[in-house]
Amino acid sequence: MFVYEKKLQYPVNIKNPNPKLAKIILSQFGGADGELGAALRYLSQRYTMPLPELKATLTDIGTEELGHLEMVGAILYQLTKGMSEKDIKAAGIEDYFVDHTAGIYPQSAAGVPFTAAYIQSKGDAITDLHEDLAAEQKL
Amino acid sequence: MTEREILTKKLSSYQFAIADMKLYLDTHPNDSDTIKKIKEYSEKLGVMRKTYEEKYGPLTMSDMSGNKWKWIKSPWPWEVEEVD
Numbered sequence: 001m002f003v004y005e006k007k008l009q010y011p012v013n014i015k016n017p018n019p020k021l022a023k024i025i026l027s028q029f030g031g032a033d034g035e036l037g038a039a040l041r042y043l044s045q046r047y048t049m050p051l052p053e054l055k056a057t058l059t060d061i062g063t064e065e066l067g068h069l070e071m072v073g074a075i076l077y078q079l080t081k082g083m084s085e086k087d088i089k090a091a092g093i094e095d096y097f098v099d100h101t102a103g104i105y106p107q108s109a110a111g112v113p114f115t116a117a118y119i120q121s122k123g124d125a126i127t128d129l130h131e132d133l134a135a136e137q138k139l
Numbered sequence: 140m141t142e143r144e145i146l147t148k149k150l151s152s153y154q155f156a157i158a159d160m161k162l163y164l165d166t167h168p169n170d171s172d173t174i175k176k177i178k179e180y181s182e183k184l185g186v187m188r189k190t191y192e193e194k195y196g197p198l199t200m201s202d203m204s205g206n207k208w209k210w211i212k213s214p215w216p217w218e219v220e221e222v223d
Contacts, residue, residue, distance in 0.1 A: 003199055003200075003201075004199065004200070005198050005199055006196075006197065006198055006199070006210075006213065006215070006216060007147065007150075007151070007198055007216050008151075008216045008217070009151065009154075009155070010151060010155075011144065011147055011148065011151070012217070013144075013219050014219065015219075053165055053166045053168075056165035057162065057165045057166060060158075060161060060162055060165060061162065064158065070216070070217070073217060074216065074217035077217050078217070078219055081219075
């Protein structure tokens with residue numbers, strides 16, 4: 001069960017929009033090593049963990065990753081807010097805009113849509129924890 | 140910084156400290172000093188939450204004070220805060 005709190009984990013208040021930067025940061029939202037992948041990884045792996053310490057840790061950090069996802073989403077939203085056609089062309093993000101306009105879509109900077117293939121959940125604690133350690137090194 | 144931003148930051152730093160201590164307790168559940176510290180911080184956080192919700196609207200949907208649905212009235216957290 002999850003309860004939403006109407007507040008970011010850390011405030012995001014971007015004064016100067018920058019769509020070009022948004023295109024890069026988008027990978028942290030829905031890319032191979034992004035927050036969505038992290039949240040799904042921990043929240044999927046936790047079920048089969050053999051010890052309460054592990055179930056608790058994966059539940060809690062998986063939840064925290066959802067909070068990170070929301071902050072990155074806020075960054076993307078604010079970086080692309082109020083873009084004009086000229087801004088879109090100048091930033092070189094016409095390829096994103098044609099499919100999503102200013103919508104926040106989980107994909108990588110190169111345009112690959114988010115996929116569950118970025119994560120694993122093998123039902124074996126050592127295997128899953130090794131994957132988690134490797135994933136954290138990539139962020 | 141606006142008054143709201145100052146309070147939000149203070150509230151968030153207490154939440155962050157509590158969340159980090161809870162993560163530590165997930166693997167060290169018998170550390171009574173940390174449990175004591177969490178209780179101390181949570182009490183302070185409770186007061187801050189109350190002040191925040193009275194001034195700026197509910198943080199969770201369970202806050203049903205008043206007879207109007209305030210949940211949709213306050214700004215969403217991804218919107219840029221207006222300067223007072």
